[in-house]
Amino acid sequence: MTEPLAPGATIGILGGGQLGRMLSVAAARLGFRTCIFEPGGDCPASHVANNHFRSEYEDADALRDFAAAADVITYEFENIPTSALDILEPLKPVRPGRNALRVSQDRLVEKAFLTDLGLATAPFAAVDDAVDLAQSIDEIGLPAILKTRRFGYDGKGQARLRAPGDAEGALAAMQGASAIYEGFIEFSHEVSVIAARGLGGDVACFDPGENVHEGGILRTTTVPARLGAAQRADAVLLAAKILNKLDYVGVMGVELFVTPGGLIVNEIAPRVHNSGHWTQNGCAVDQFEQHIRAVAGWPLADGARHSNVVMENLIGDDMDRVPALAREGNAALHLYGKAEVKPGRKMGHVNRVTGPA
Amino acid sequence: MTEPLAPGATIGILGGGQLGRMLSVAAARLGFRTCIFEPGGDCPASHVANNHFRSEYEDADALRDFAAAADVITYEFENIPTSALDILEPLKPVRPGRNALRVSQDRLVEKAFLTDLGLATAPFAAVDDAVDLAQSIDEIGLPAILKTRRFGYDGKGQARLRAPGDAEGALAAMQGASAIYEGFIEFSHEVSVIAARGLGGDVACFDPGENVHEGGILRTTTVPARLGAAQRADAVLLAAKILNKLDYVGVMGVELFVTPGGLIVNEIAPRVHNSGHWTQNGCAVDQFEQHIRAVAGWPLADGARHSNVVMENLIGDDMDRVPALAREGNAALHLYGKAEVKPGRKMGHVNRVTGPA
Structure with a gap:
């Protein structure tokens, strides 16, 4: 699709929370219809959308039905499973595209991407175990934050480190997930x-x-x-x-x-x-x-x-x-x-x- | 009901056009649910509402179901049949109330109401036949507008009179409906x-x-x-x-x-x-x-x-x-x-x- 969508077309939105809700209202304001894909029932977006596909992201048939109903697909959250994208992408345009999701789904990939662009970020290092963590503390210093590489939001999956003694607890808080060590930034x-x-x-x-x-x-x-x-x-x-x-x-x-x-x-x-x-x-x-x-x-x-x-x-x-x-x-x-x-x-x-x- | 409705309550809206649509979005913004009563399918309001009761205003059972689903009832147009109000009013608060509808559904009643309040309106007279019309032209003068007393909107059911010879055509345009003769107002x-x-x-x-x-x-x-x-x-x-x-x-x-x-x-x-x-x-x-x-x-x-x-x-x-x-x-x-x-x-x-x- 390179032509603009005409009013009356349908915007498919993955995720039915408040962002999907406000996207749905905005789409309606431009005369579009909306369908929401969201496993949860009675989700905020479904109240103001034309259709709610209530299925899991692993349900390939439901994803195909959703794609058939939509003219373009977008999303309200970045943790769309890759397997879902594999099904949707050949069927309808998914915007923003996969590359944006790939980069933002993983804090380490994101930091590397930004650094490659020449942009300043906090100093960072990958942490998969206690050895990595000890080395990061040594090289980047304290205080710092340990974060899971994936699926974090609103401060979840994060642990602060103020002293070397915090290392063990911080690593335990990651619950075995791959993590990123981020040096503390003095910001106003x-x-x-x-x-x-x-x-x-x-x-x-x-x-x-x-x-x-x-x-x-x-x-x-x-x-x-x-x-x-x-x-x-x-x-x-x-x-x-x-x-x-x-x-x-x-x-x-x-x-x-x-x-x-x-x-x-x-x-x-x-x-x-x-x-x-x-x-x-x-x-x-x-x-x-x-x-x-x-x-x-x-x-x-x-x-x-x-x-x-x-x-x-x-x-x-x-x-x-x-x-x-x-x-x-x-x-x-x-x-x-x-x-x-x-x-x-x-x-x-x-x-x-x-x-x- | 004298307590304010809490978010999560349901606003029932009679009429599913653009006004109902924008009311529904506004209700959602305050955390309310909405249900729309509208005989037409795929109406503008239904796109952004929780529920659409698609039934005629003469369908008493459907009106009762609608009232059961709503905590308060409002409307987007003034031509709600009185019979529908008779069913709805005992079940749930209807706001604005019946008196506002009674006054605004009939241009003659409305003009009389405004005049009784001491407010200035165009000079007016009831016209049910050619005799009334001739008398109105005589007393109020020309130019003027003849309008059906009920069910007019966006200029429908109106005829302008510039000369006495316009009387017959204007009356015919009323298609037998009771009308009101309104004298022309010089306004800036x-x-x-x-x-x-x-x-x-x-x-x-x-x-x-x-x-x-x-x-x-x-x-x-x-x-x-x-x-x-x-x-x-x-x-x-x-x-x-x-x-x-x-x-x-x-x-x-x-x-x-x-x-x-x-x-x-x-x-x-x-x-x-x-x-x-x-x-x-x-x-x-x-x-x-x-x-x-x-x-x-x-x-x-x-x-x-x-x-x-x-x-x-x-x-x-x-x-x-x-x-x-x-x-x-x-x-x-x-x-x-x-x-x-x-x-x-x-x-x-x-x-x-x-x-x-």
């Missing part, structure tokens, strides 16, 4: 760039947002971020470099540490990103629609921001604050329709417009 | 107020928009409207008067003619309104969410506008312009997912943010 704050690349290679970035995490989970994103003009340009240029190298199609979240020596890439996510939720109330076209535009072969929006926004995640018991938030009078609530509140679970977010851009 | 422009009233009686209005019609169909709404400070206050006060008198719950569209002698009420619509679509890109909380907040017993947003907006309807073949609109870079498209393009059919709209408010 973290920002992220929500970047998009179209089917024709055009790139558009939203202005960087400044992120605050708590317990490994994003708490707030504030736009504009504290960045000088040169840093702002750097952030956008390095994001474009990553997207171009991957021949990427869609929206990507690029997390950056701001240090006195320049910007350091923390991690990339080949999908719409929590730190881009502010765009829903700060831009005429938000990150979700931008992603749908890209995967549908449409022109990208320019990413211009009309308003400054502070986005705050509503996590677990934060749902108890919803009545008070509703009384604020002008806070934009975005709840995900999740039936069960769990500690650490992202239940929604609120965007507060703080003034004109 | 038309504005509308999108007003909301909560369950506790609080009222919040969006800033008035200025409307341009073509062929009886809304073409554009521009915010802010050309209005002096006193006119702006008048517009909001008279809207509040209407809502309070009806003990209204929900969003109402109030169309006003701006004349040298003051504001004249053209018509009211007991629902979200095409001239309020600009709020989607001009406010943190749009008219659709405001309506859902009201019918769910939530606090209203304050209606503050962060940006100025021009809304343009995409009607019929305007859909051919979608690729060009997408290339504009920063125009917010809202397409309705209607499969078939027909002349005069509202297919979508585009909001252009023109600057900070």
Whole structure:
């Protein structure tokens, strides 16, 4: 497919969480239909989609049915099994493409990819056993973080090391999984760039947002971020470099540490990103629609921001604050329709417009 | 129900067109589920709703099933049959209430209601036959418009009279339906107020928009409207008067003619309104969410506008312009997912943010 998809076509979305939900709404806004592939029942995305294929990612027949129903396939999370891609790719375009998934599914491959591009990252080393770990502590130093190479999110599968004595516990926390040792970076704050690349290679970035995490989970994103003009340009240029190298199609979240020596890439996510939720109330076209535009072969929006926004995640018991938030009078609530509140679970977010851009 | 509905509750919406579609998305954003009652298949609202009850409004069993599935019932159009209300009202709260429907379903009742409130309207008279019509022409004068009392929208069921000789043709155009004769008003422009009233009686209005019609169909709404400070206050006060008198719950569209002698009420619509679509890109909380907040017993947003907006309807073949609109870079498209393009059919709209408010 090189022609743009016409309204009425169907966007297939792998994953039925809140990102799939907001992608589905954005697709509908452009007149597209949506089908969701998600093993779980009553998932957030299914509430606002035309169809829900409720099957496991190992179910080849269900994947084929899903591909038959969709005109293009995208996803809300990076841990799509390769076996599923093997089935889907010959049938319909999968965007962003496999290379982006290959790189971002493995923290070690990702760091190597970024380093090869000439971008700064934290010092890192592969850790498969206690010998590797001892050597990493020796070469890269402490403090540091040990992370599983795969399937980590929201601070899961991570262990901090402050002293050599932490090594054994950190390694045990990996539960036998291959890991990556990352040296500690002195940074003043973290920002992220929500970047998009179209089917024709055009790139558009939203202005960087400044992120605050708590317990490994994003708490707030504030736009504009504290960045000088040169840093702002750097952030956008390095994001474009990553997207171009991957021949990427869609929206990507690029997390950056701001240090006195320049910007350091923390991690990339080949999908719409929590730190881009502010765009829903700060831009005429938000990150979700931008992603749908890209995967549908449409022109990208320019990413211009009309308003400054502070986005705050509503996590677990934060749902108890919803009545008070509703009384604020002008806070934009975005709840995900999740039936069960769990500690650490992202239940929604609120965007507060703080003034004109 | 006097307690606010908690997220997870279900909003039932009568009517599955574009207004139901955008109400459904707004409800989802607050964590609600939605069910749509609509006789037509593949309707715009069903694409983004949890459930679609596809039945006729005369199907009492289906209406009861719909009421059983919903925690509160609202609607996207004013021509709900009274027989359907008779079934639904004892089962679940219907908001806005019956009185608003009674008044707005009949242009003559509506004009009498407004006049009783002390609000200015066009001079009017009931017309059931040629004698009534001749008398109206004599008393109110020409030019004028003859309109069916019920079931008119987008300029349908209307005939203009410029000279006495137009009387016969205008009456024939009513096809035997009871009609209302409305004297012509010299006005400089038309504005509308999108007003909301909560369950506790609080009222919040969006800033008035200025409307341009073509062929009886809304073409554009521009915010802010050309209005002096006193006119702006008048517009909001008279809207509040209407809502309070009806003990209204929900969003109402109030169309006003701006004349040298003051504001004249053209018509009211007991629902979200095409001239309020600009709020989607001009406010943190749009008219659709405001309506859902009201019918769910939530606090209203304050209606503050962060940006100025021009809304343009995409009607019929305007859909051919979608690729060009997408290339504009920063125009917010809202397409309705209607499969078939027909002349005069509202297919979508585009909001252009023109600057900070």
